[in-house]
């Protein structure tokens with residue numbers, strides 16, 4: 001427990017140091033769902049309580065191996081044979097601090113609201129780099145597609161839900177696979193829902209902070225690409241290489257991009273840049289939502305803290 005505390009505090013520190021004072025740019029809003037809810041910065045108690053819940057919750061199959069040494073948990077109703085949509089939740093944690101048990105309350109909540117929910121563990125820095133993470137997430141999608149029927153899940157209704165670095169990895173996995181950077185080809189999933197993700201590291205550069213203009217290939221982006229171990233780690237930059245309306249599929253039939261009004265970690269320009277490139281290069285349907293007054297971890301933590309405003313919003317964007 002002591003180590004866990006230390007690691008979580010360390011993460012909070014790193015997040016604060018690496019991603020400070022983002023620039024606010026004007027939001028392009030396709031669709032705004034208003035709901036009031038208060039987010040918190042990063043609440044250690046929420047995760048500890050969720051870890052505790054992991055050991056006592058009943059509607060769960062724990063530690064199922066999906067790819068060599070990786071495992072996932074499945075939250076599902078053992079006696080309900082009706083086919084339900086499936087959420088695969090890819091947690092955040094700045095690519096190095098995530099663990100499936102931190103989110104067991106999120107698994108319970110979505111399960112109680114009609115989704116079979118799968119939370120995989122995946123490679124983390126320094127034991128793996130971005131390509132290993134993509135490999136694992138691809139493996140989890142494949143496993144769910146092939147096996148989730150046994151748990152009451154409908155493999156035609158797979159929703160890949162990612163938060164923060166997990167949102168970055170979710171969309172990167174889908175984009176890379178649909179454009180042939182990775183193989184074998186994954187099944188096209190029903191939807192991806194992305195919360196507060198960094199999709200282009202130039203948004204965090206000093207130039208962006210000082211001028212509000214997002215540069216290309218900033219030193220900060222070069223640095224993050226080295227840390228992540230891949231030159232193809234920015235989803236937005238990958239799309240920039242493609243001509244207008246030249247992409248048939250981005251791996252999901254619908255892309256919902258969600259930001260929150262009080263996110264002081266990831267600037268709005270991150271989501272806007274991604275949406276601009278999705279719209280330019282493809283006809284894949286997307287929605288864009290802003291949840292006001294919620295901070296960077298406020299959606300995932302709000303679900304687990306029983307914040308009904310956040311819970312209602314999340315169910316809405318999953319379903320929309």
Ligand SMILES: *[C@@H]1O[C@H](CO)[C@@H](O)[C@H](O)[C@H]1NC(C)=O
Pocket residue numbers: 066067068135136138139140142183184
């Ligand atoms: C692991 O996942 C990768 C990527 O989807 C897949 O190619 C590979 O076959 C999987 N391995 C196993 C043992 O399931």
Ligand SMILES: *[C@@H]1O[C@H](CO)[C@@H](O)[C@H](O)[C@H]1NC(C)=O
Pocket residue numbers: 244280
């Ligand atoms: C591609 O689309 C962008 C934005 O939609 C537009 O500004 C640009 O002129 C287009 N380029 C070409 C070659 O049509």
